[in-house]
Amino acid sequence: MSKYCEVKKITVNHLKKMKKDGEKIACLTAYDYTSAKLVDAAGVDLVLVGDSLGMVINGYENTLYVTLDEIIYHTKAVKRGLKRAFLVADMPFGTYHISEEEAIKNCVRVIKESGAEAVKLEGGKNVASLIKKLVDRGINVMGHIGLMPQYVHSMGGYKIQGREGDERLIEDALALEEAGVFAIVLEGVVAEVSKKITETVKVPTIGIGAGKDCDGQILVFHDVFGMFDDFVPKFVKRYADVKSVILDGGKKYIEEVKNGIFPSKEHSFFRG
Template identity: 45%
Template structure:
């Protein structure tokens, strides 16, 4: 058990709300497989996001767009099997909810039934209102995602900071309030000015989790491969790297190759 975790047996939406209410920050990281999810859960992480970032870090795609609903369910199922405490949210992937609330509901229900996840996350505000309401009416917890929404990357044309202009900032604030009114249990804000994120966190009563949104929100999320230094190319300003596993793994593999080639592995005590 980590000394950092709250004394909660099982994290729920209710507990996340209580954490916001008492000013305790919420910790959130991504995971896509059984082994990593087990490590994060035992370390005391509050929320695990089975992110569509799996498209990048697990499948090697340039964007999050290619990953399918079946693939997201596969990753989510692997994660859920390892988790005892954390609240597990799954991204509904691109093309599985936009523009059709019936399809959105089917996608969310498939994720919940087939993986055993605890909630879903969706990108967008007023554009996806009908889908959000429909999924919530089926009793599925929904987390919103505003600011830089990677599923819309070809519309933006860049991964730069969003909502710097007044009009976009106003829309983001109004979308955050809309998502709260619809019944979302929380919102992720990605790559927006710290001051705007702070205002959103103050003006909505539900938890607001930031990634590149400054310190004045209710919690933080990072992609686990980024914060552990497994991915090397991606180093935005908002990323704090807590380990250099790329270096450690490269060194370990190099030592293994050397021992195999030099015939020192396995030795007698490692043989039957």
């Protein structure tokens, strides 16, 4: 058993030390109190309230529609369900793109109002200056490079990164490390490049569709448990089929209501 299983509360220092110790970091997304409580009890190390909530919770076409208020609302709910896991909140598209002054204000608001212990920003060298300013103000920042959903239009779709070389991605990773990030998400990056980045930087790398050599892995809650099938990426592995359980239970409930079986005496109240 990992010694980190006994840690009552994961901090940014634990995550950094896990890389040094060769301990893989298990991460999942969560968007509400109940799911947060479940993944925390399972022993996940880090929970991300991702802007993926726009798609799996709100049914948006992509993540670009997610607002700051939505992230804060969902992060507050997740916070109440966590005891052990480290909590990170995504900064939505548009909340750190206009000016560094506005970006700092928005990040401070997320930390102050939601209870998140860190924020996550997409981008490499282009956001390094902002990240340094955030870190200097006491805000933990997680980086995110590779396939960046908030750049879906400028990237021409959800395209795997690193197939044509690794120089740009490594430069971005080093720029983020120098700026002070405590970890870097590598999304949709070919495995060979992810391995090289992981060996190059001293901060943990968290992969999603980036191979097994990252320091940790993260997946979306609804993908892992088979609850969302509008689109299932190649890198997703389903560990449960919760959708089928819910459908079966729902059909049974409807049948019993229609046939007058539910509620029975044991589910009803009487005088005396």
